[in-house]
Amino acid sequence: MKLSHEYMLPLARLASALLFVSLAQQVQADEAALDAIHQKIVAKYAKVEHLTSVELTQVLRDPGKAKDYVLFDVREVDEHRVSHLKNATQIKPGIWTSTFMRKHGDRIKGKTVIFYCSVGRRSSYAASYLQDTLKKNGAKQVMNLKGGIFSWHNQKRELTDGAAHTPFVHPYNEYWGRLVERRTLTRFKPEPSPFANPETSSAATPSASTQTSQ
Numbered sequence: 001m002k003l004s005h006e007y008m009l010p011l012a013r014l015a016s017a018l019l020f021v022s023l024a025q026q027v028q029a030d031e032a033a034l035d036a037i038h039q040k041i042v043a044k045y046a047k048v049e050h051l052t053s054v055e056l057t058q059v060l061r062d063p064g065k066a067k068d069y070v071l072f073d074v075r076e077v078d079e080h081r082v083s084h085l086k087n088a089t090q091i092k093p094g095i096w097t098s099t100f101m102r103k104h105g106d107r108i109k110g111k112t113v114i115f116y117c118s119v120g121r122r123s124s125y126a127a128s129y130l131q132d133t134l135k136k137n138g139a140k141q142v143m144n145l146k147g148g149i150f151s152w153h154n155q156k157r158e159l160t161d162g163a164a165h166t167p168f169v170h171p172y173n174e175y176w177g178r179l180v181e182r183r184t185l186t187r188f189k190p191e192p193s194p195f196a197n198p199e200t201s202s203a204a205t206p207s208a209s210t211q212t213s214q
Contacts, residue, residue, distance in 0.1 A: 031154065033179055034119060034147045041120050041144075045128045049143045053152045056114065056145060060086070068140070070111045072104075074123040075149075079170035081190045083159040085116065085152065093122045097133050109138030116145035116152075118172045119179060123148065154181045164196035 042050070059065045071088035073080050080090040091100065113134055115123035124144045131142035145152070153159065153169040160166060171177025171186035180186050 031151070034151050034154075037119050037121070037179075038146055041124045045124045045144075048124050048127045048131070049141065050120075050124075050146045051114070051143050052146050053155050053157055057157060068111055069114060070104075070107055071114045071116070072123075072126070073149075074115050074117040074126045075170070075172075078189065079118070079172065081161065082170040082187050083149075083153075083161050083166050083168050085149070086158065086160050088116070091126070093117070093126070095126070097130055100130060101133065101137065105137055108134055110140055111138075112141040112143065113139050114143050114145055117148050118170075118176060119148040119150050120144055120146060150176075150179050153185075161190055161193055161196075164193045166191075166193035166195065168193070 038050075041048075059069055071085055073084045073088040073090045074093050075084075075090065076093070077090060080088075084090070089104065091104070113127075115127045115130075117123040127142050127144045131139075134142050147154075149159070149169060158165055159169065161168070167182075167185050168187040168191055169180060169185060170188065171180055171183075177183065177186050
């Protein structure tokens with residue numbers, strides 16, 4: 001039996017509404033999961049301070065304030081190359097304190113140092129063992145970005161691949177990538193940004209991360 005147009009239109013609208021509700025519920029579930037992870041991080045690294053994506057965005061939009069902040073991406077090179085926060089410097093997870101100070105110690109004096117990773121676990125760990133040394137050497141404050149780059153991406157905030165704004169984010173692996181709301185935008189290796197000038201854009205293609213724990 002064929003349905004007439006007058007029946008098909010309401011059904012299409014109903015299907016669209018149900019899809020919207022489903023997507024909204026998924027967004028709420030992902031954010032709830034990130035919040036639950038953050039609460040565990042807070043309990044484990046009690047001395048680490050945190051700021052939200054909203055708070056960091058407000059700072060970075062103000063040139064007068066942004067110059068007093070230094071961002072470090074505590075993810076692997078493969079992850080950083082897919083996308084990262086603008087002006088963030090990649091450091092290896094678990095970097096030795098002496099190595100960090102040798103490479104970056106001259107940049108932290110009088111600054112607020114922000115660490116981030118995928119969800120906040122690696123970056124909170126880094127903040128926990130680096131903060132005393134950083135503060136002794138002039139850092140004003142040491143903080144972790146709540147929810148990491150996943151929360152930042154979920155809130156549709158700007159990311160860069162180093163050449164142009166990009167909508168993509170590295171999912172770390174399939175398990176943790178479930179916390180990324182727009183999963184069609186996850187990539188394991190750099191991909192030319194749809195916003196880039198094809199004549200000036202270049203994309204490296206490192207191998208995908210094989211780690212299994214975040």
